[in-house]
Amino acid sequence: MPQIQRVTVWNEYRHEKTNDRVREIYPDGIHEAIAGPLRQQGFQVRTATLDDPLHGLPPAVLDQTDVLIWWGHAAHEEVSDDVVRAVVRRVWNGMGLVVLHSAHFSKVFKTLMGTSCDLKWREAGERERIWVVDPSHPIAAGLGECIVLEHEEMYGEHFDIPAPDELVFASWFEGGEIFRSGCAYHRGRGRVFYFRPGHETYPTYHQEDVQRVIANAVSWVGQAAGAAPVYGNHQPAERLSR
């Protein structure tokens, strides 16, 4: 039996407090909309938000988190560098990370990628088709050939990320742009998955196939990490002949 994964859903949680449209779609916050379906699937889920002390991510919480999900947009700069360092270290040490939508610009994701993570965007409520480009990947399990979102924000190439270790999804938008929308990475002993959709003024996280991708991603990035590598000056593992 695989161990039950302990998930922390982190949300900036600002738009829901100031924008009526967003509050209408996510009355309990985007974090609860993401956490609810995961709990139903048997994951052990807690939530944390920017305005909690230490952004809700003190060492005791991070230490007990197998998978962290991150949604942020307008307040990336308010996230403390100490918390960013602690999250990045946890990923290197084996914690899984699922980065959603506008968190492409979060300090955590930019630090792990080492690039600008910039992209094109347009808010016109256009149709998005998220095509599965790796049907053998566990994150695509149970999906059809593509997910259709009737109304989403457009993100377009070029997306300034390192080439993904595994590309699972690619999006097409009504306006003609394309985008690498499901990107999997290995960082140290940890796994990272970036999943594109989820603009706050559309009910994207209520859509079942989107919830399925997030649950699959949690399972994939939450796989137990291998033994901790030893670095630095090293005694020979075999006897040297001279």
Ligand code: ZN
């Ligand atoms: Zn957005």
